[in-house]
Each structure stands twice: as C-alpha cells, then as structure tokens.
Amino acid sequence: MLSWPRPLSRNGTKTAEPAGALAPEAVPPGEAGSDPELGRASQWRLIWRKFRRHRLALIGAVVVLFVYLVVVFAEFLAPSVSSTSDEDLTYAPPQQVHVDFSFSHGIDLYVYGYETRRDPETFEQIHTVDTSEKIPLRLFARGDDYDMWGLIPTDRHLFGPVDQDQHVYFLGADRAGRDLLSRIVYGARVSLSIGLIGVAVSFLLGLFFGGISGYFGGAADTGIQRLIEFLMAVPTLPLWLSLSAAVPPDWGPLMRYFAITTILSVIGWTGLARVVRGRFLSLREDDFVIAARLDGCSRRRIIFRHMVPSMSSHVIASLSMAVPSMILGETAMSFLGLGLQSPAVSWGVLLQDAQNVRTIETAPWLMLPGLAVFITVLAMNFVGDGLRDSADPYK
Known part of the structure; x- marks a missing residue:
C-alpha cells in the first residue's frame, strides 16, 4: 500500500502525522480553503451552492414565488371579485393612493373619487378626478363575498375601501366597469x-x-x-x-x-x-x-x-x-x-x-x-x- 512521506521538521527528523490525514496533493486544485464538507455534499446541495451565485436567477425565483403566492391567495388579495362591475365607471382611469400624515388622525390612506360627464358629441363617458370626494382605505376591509379555496366563506380583502359599497380601481377599469387589478x-x-x-x-x-x-x-x-x-x-x-x-x-x-x-x-x-x-x-x-x-x-x-x-x-x-x-x-x-x-x-x-x-x-x-x-x-x-x-x- 502506498503511503505519503511525512514532512521533515527543522532538525531533519520526520514529524508525526495524525491518523487519517489527507496529503496536500490529494486536495483537488482550486479547492484549498473551501468547505471541508464539500466533498461529501449531495448533488442537490452542489446545485444550490452554484444557484445562489446566479443573481438574476435568485431575483427571478423571488418574483416567481411571489406570483404563485398571489395565485394561491387570489381571492383575498384581489380588491373585489373579478365579475363585479359598475356600468357608470366604464374605462375609469387608475386611482392614485394618497397618504394623510395628519397627527390628529394618524396615517390615513385614501383615493379621490370620480367626476363623470358625457361628451355631447360622441356620448362617451369622461372620468376626471374629483378632489372634493375622498374614499378612505383600510387593510383587511370588507367587500365582495367569496369562498376562499372554495371552502371558507368570507368577505375580507387585504386592501380596499372602508365603505364596502364603494369601488376603487387601482389599475383602472375595463369596458364593463370591472376592476382590472382584480x-x-x-x-x-x-x-x-x-x-x-x-x-x-x-x-x-x-x-x-x-x-x-x-x-x-x-x-x-x-x-x-x-x-x-x-x-x-x-x-x-x-x-x-x-x-x-x-x-x-x-x-x-x-x-x-x-x-x-x-x-x-x-x-x-x-x-x-x-x-x-x-x-x-x-x-x-x-x-x-x-x-x-x-x-x-x-x-x-x-x-x-x-x-x-x-x-x-x-x-x-x-x-x-x-x-x-x-x-x-x-x-x-x-x-x-x-x-x-x-x-x-x-x-x-x-x-x-x-x-x-x-x-x-x-x-x-x-x-x-x-x-x-x-x-x-x-x-x-x-x-x-x-x-x-x-x-x-x-x-
């Protein structure tokens, strides 16, 4: 059986080598100082080790995970049910969320309402921002009824208006007055x-x-x-x-x-x-x-x-x-x-x-x-x- 020669000390005598020690030549090139357990790592651990160094892949994984979380909790995250419509607000533009830092009321979120008029020539509905009407918002607001995963009946939504009879359109409305975000x-x-x-x-x-x-x-x-x-x-x-x-x-x-x-x-x-x-x-x-x-x-x-x-x-x-x-x-x-x-x-x-x-x-x-x-x-x-x-x- 081959054995590695023990290194010499300063006085020329061979030093004792611990049992089971690995010779320097046995370490793969470029792996000196690396994780000592790398040689015993599984294939999936090696893949994960290389995957973590891919920055764009990690960012993409976070985005994909977020999208599938939205898929799982779609009813709760959507401000309203996808079929809810308002014929008076067809093609309504997106509403911008405003923050009120009034110290007397705390931090309040709200959006401005719409002022709707009809073009006398084309009879098209024109929606403009009505700064005189504020629609307050809140977390875990009550809204349209739905069955979570088809099992749990509830009407709670992550974000929505305080008054559940009002509608908000964070990304605008479509031709039937339905919330595009939902x-x-x-x-x-x-x-x-x-x-x-x-x-x-x-x-x-x-x-x-x-x-x-x-x-x-x-x-x-x-x-x-x-x-x-x-x-x-x-x-x-x-x-x-x-x-x-x-x-x-x-x-x-x-x-x-x-x-x-x-x-x-x-x-x-x-x-x-x-x-x-x-x-x-x-x-x-x-x-x-x-x-x-x-x-x-x-x-x-x-x-x-x-x-x-x-x-x-x-x-x-x-x-x-x-x-x-x-x-x-x-x-x-x-x-x-x-x-x-x-x-x-x-x-x-x-x-x-x-x-x-x-x-x-x-x-x-x-x-x-x-x-x-x-x-x-x-x-x-x-x-x-x-x-x-x-x-x-x-x-």
Whole structure:
C-alpha cells in the first residue's frame, strides 16, 4: 500500500502525522480553503451552492414565488371579485393612493373619487378626478363575498375601501366597469395553472417516449424520433388552429380549460423527449448502469432507480424553461380567440380588450396584463437559466 512521506521538521527528523490525514496533493486544485464538507455534499446541495451565485436567477425565483403566492391567495388579495362591475365607471382611469400624515388622525390612506360627464358629441363617458370626494382605505376591509379555496366563506380583502359599497380601481377599469387589478390577479391563477398542468403532462409524455427512445434504441428510437420531427416541423399557429377547431363551441369554460391544457401538452412534450433521449443515450453505457444490469436488476429498476435520478437536475432545468412557453401559448391562443373565452378570466382573455388601437389610445392601462405576462415569463427564464447552469457538471 502506498503511503505519503511525512514532512521533515527543522532538525531533519520526520514529524508525526495524525491518523487519517489527507496529503496536500490529494486536495483537488482550486479547492484549498473551501468547505471541508464539500466533498461529501449531495448533488442537490452542489446545485444550490452554484444557484445562489446566479443573481438574476435568485431575483427571478423571488418574483416567481411571489406570483404563485398571489395565485394561491387570489381571492383575498384581489380588491373585489373579478365579475363585479359598475356600468357608470366604464374605462375609469387608475386611482392614485394618497397618504394623510395628519397627527390628529394618524396615517390615513385614501383615493379621490370620480367626476363623470358625457361628451355631447360622441356620448362617451369622461372620468376626471374629483378632489372634493375622498374614499378612505383600510387593510383587511370588507367587500365582495367569496369562498376562499372554495371552502371558507368570507368577505375580507387585504386592501380596499372602508365603505364596502364603494369601488376603487387601482389599475383602472375595463369596458364593463370591472376592476382590472382584480381580474389580473384572478387571471394569473388560470394562466399559471395551465403552465404547471401542461408541463406536468408534457413531463410524463416526454419522459416516457424519450426514455423508450434512448434506452432501447433501434426501431423504437427511429419511430419516436420521426414522430417528434413531424410534430416539430408543423408550424405552431396552424396546429393551434386545427386543434382548437376540434373543440366544440358549446363547451363551457372548464371544459375549454382542460382542452387548451391538453393541446399545449401535446405540442410541448417533444423538446423534453429529446433532452431525455440524449441523457439516456449517454447514461446507458455508464459503469453504474452496466453494474446494475450485471447484478440482475430489471429494466424498470435500472431506469427509475438509477438513470432517472441521475438526470433529475437536467430534467428540472428543462421543465423550468418549458413553463414560460406554456404560459405564452395559452396567452397567444386566448388573445387570438382560439383558447379561453369570457366569462373565463386569464391574461390572454384580458388582452383581447387591447386589440383595438382606439381602445388602447383611450385606456392604455388595458395593456397591463401584457406587462404581467412579460415579468412572469422573464423571471421564469432567469430561473431556468440558473438551474441549467447549476446542473451542468462541467461549469
């Protein structure tokens, strides 16, 4: 057995070396002075260690976490129910929140009311700020009744007017006098849940077909790859048109929701399947897979117990990049009238009101759902980039 020579002391004699001490040459280059437990760290800890150094990915993760918290508590965070409307306040502009620092009353929040008049020529309602009317605001205000998660009946909202009979429009109103902020919050639940459900279905399809293609090869690999190439060669918009035309027009919002999710899943599994196939091709000849095969392990155990866990980080990175594509797909389909329709509320449905140039000129705040889509998709792309870089063993 090889042994490392002990260092010499000043008088030339060999000094005693503690048992189990590691020679200086055994420390990997560039790791001197690093975490002593780094060599025993798990794969997920190493990924997290690299992910923390990606500043944009961390910022994106915070934004994504915030958006999904809004999705979970949408009814409580929205100032009103998405269907609440006031015909006298159509296309009302956003109201600015003011702060009153009066020492006699403490700190009060309020917004100014509207003064509405009708143009004598166009008969269009014109809303101006009425500084003589103050609408006081408060936290945990009473408002429209709703069922939290469909289970808990309540009327408490995080922020709203003191008088529950009054309406406030922090981001303006749409053509029916409905609060745009509340509709954006409710629309986030539909758009983001479609992204998660669609990616989950795509994950199962991609893992199944990609695993078969990469592990078995041969005729199965050739057939699956030709199918993937055919689906990827078809232009996306005509494929959406043909699949959406197959959806019966008399279906309700819930049935159309599942139909759109299925359409996006059928289209979106091909990219993940190629990623899984490439990983299976590189792993099936590795030593640990060959050792498991020689040990008598079944194919099912080799795939799900040995190969899939070793590529889980790469799959998660690919899934995080696929969620924004699902969200954009639903938004585009609903915007073009191929997806969800009113009374369903999603970001794509809300953007249908912004198709008219004249409407955008008179009510530019109707473009705010597009800003929500932009921020969410950009944050998810940052997170996906961070996960992909962190899962790469060669970086």
